[in-house]
Amino acid sequence: MLGGRPNGIRIIPARPRRIPDPNAGSGLSSLHAEVPVTPAPLPVPANAIEIENLTKVYKARNGQPAKTALDGVSLTIPRGGFFALLGPNGAGKSTLINIMAGLVMKTSGTVRVWGTDIDRDDRQARAAIGIVPQELNLDPFFTPRELLEVQAGLYGVPRRERRTLEILDAVGLADKADAYARTLSGGMRRRLLVAKAMVHQPPILVLDEPTAGVDIELRQQLWRYVKELNARGTTILLTTHYLEEAETLCDQTAIINNGTVAACDSTRNLLRRLDSKAVIVTLGGGVPDPLPAGLAAVGACARGGDQIVIRYQPSVTSIGTILEALHTADLDIRDLVTEETDLEDIFLQLTRKAA
Numbered sequence: 001m002l003g004g005r006p007n008g009i010r011i012i013p014a015r016p017r018r019i020p021d022p023n024a025g026s027g028l029s030s031l032h033a034e035v036p037v038t039p040a041p042l043p044v045p046a047n048a049i050e051i052e053n054l055t056k057v058y059k060a061r062n063g064q065p066a067k068t069a070l071d072g073v074s075l076t077i078p079r080g081g082f083f084a085l086l087g088p089n090g091a092g093k094s095t096l097i098n099i100m101a102g103l104v105m106k107t108s109g110t111v112r113v114w115g116t117d118i119d120r121d122d123r124q125a126r127a128a129i130g131i132v133p134q135e136l137n138l139d140p141f142f143t144p145r146e147l148l149e150v151q152a153g154l155y156g157v158p159r160r161e162r163r164t165l166e167i168l169d170a171v172g173l174a175d176k177a178d179a180y181a182r183t184l185s186g187g188m189r190r191r192l193l194v195a196k197a198m199v200h201q202p203p204i205l206v207l208d209e210p211t212a213g214v215d216i217e218l219r220q221q222l223w224r225y226v227k228e229l230n231a232r233g234t235t236i237l238l239t240t241h242y243l244e245e246a247e248t249l250c251d252q253t254a255i256i257n258n259g260t261v262a263a264c265d266s267t268r269n270l271l272r273r274l275d276s277k278a279v280i281v282t283l284g285g286g287v288p289d290p291l292p293a294g295l296a297a298v299g300a301c302a303r304g305g306d307q308i309v310i311r312y313q314p315s316v317t318s319i320g321t322i323l324e325a326l327h328t329a330d331l332d333i334r335d336l337v338t339e340e341t342d343l344e345d346i347f348l349q350l351t352r353k354a355a
């Protein structure tokens with residue numbers, strides 16, 4: 001596993017020189033063919049990422065009107081957090097990530113990455129982030145070992161500090177170290193991209209839809225590794241369309257829609273927000289019509305078949321009141337289950353409201 005220095009990285013050689021763009025070949029576009037290298041270890045900031053009033057307007061081009069992709073976005077991602085960035089297609093997630101990575105120029109606002117304002121020192125800010133891009137874009141004629149060595153070289157990691165095999169082992173690719181990338185499966189390429197993003201041991205790892213098209217077993221393997229990185233102090237920012245991934249992995253979630261932040265809270269608080277639960281009761285003798293008055297009073301409805309559903313707001317009605325109404329109705333109850341609100345409900349509610 002990685003023996004990291006997540007809080008005090010020093011990835012830049014003391015002797016200033018110019019190196020090629022470290023994102024070359026990652027599938028991300030590059031604004032800087034060459035970037036100056038600044039020495040000095042990074043201090044440990046209170047927050048991994050601080051974004052204030054960030055706006056991005058893509059200019060009108062080729063007959064297409066100007067597009068406001070981000071409109072006054074403010075977000076704080078705490079150091080060491082596991083943060084989900086959710087949003088429908090076109091919400092502005094990639095734009096946000098690409099601005100942090102120095103690949104898209106913002107229109108206005110402030111972005112601090114690991115304490116460094118990207119306007120002051122974009123090279124230093126970029127050094128603090130490892131990005132796993134959406135596209136499986138790897139040079140097919142390089143082996144994983146070579147790809148990681150080249151990436152380490154681009155970031156100026158001295159040979160004695162490189163952990164090529166250790167990182168490949170951590171993502172389950174040690175036995176593929178010398179195989180051509182073109183012979184790797186989609187899941188293996190995805191994990192290789194994670195390995196590539198980690199060669200300079202950045203304190204922040206950004207994963208842009210990392211499990212799209214990855215089968216369940218490999219997905220779990222990837223998450224085990226990312227969770228371990230997080231446990232060792234790496235801040236994780238994840239964009240995903242799999243809401244259950246955000247729900248189970250992330251301690252904080254921001255929902256972004258139409259370029260604005262629709263919600264940002266601990267995932268637990270977001271789940272509490274809808275204040276809606278349901279009790280589903282399966283009856284032995286069919287559903288009485290009409291329903292007993294006591295059950296109708298707590299909002300019970302026939303659900304078809306032999307079930308009734310009682311939707312309630314936990315902040316207004318206690319589960320005890322519902323159980324009492326069921327008891328009083330004296331029905332032949334065969335089964336009873338409760339349904340919780342999940343992140344998908346919150347997501348749909350917030351994004352539909354905005355629409």
Ligand SMILES: Nc1ncnc2c1ncn2[C@@H]1O[C@H](COP(=O)(O)OP(=O)(O)OP(=O)(O)O)[C@@H](O)[C@H]1O
Pocket residue numbers: 058059067068069087088089090091092093094095096
């Ligand atoms: N280079 C560009 N020029 C003009 N408009 C752009 C450009 N890149 C993105 N956009 C527009 O900005 C908006 C936000 O796009 P962005 O790619 O950031 O969304 P996203 O949330 O990452 O979407 P997805 O989940 O589909 O990747 C969209 O309307 C998109 O069409």
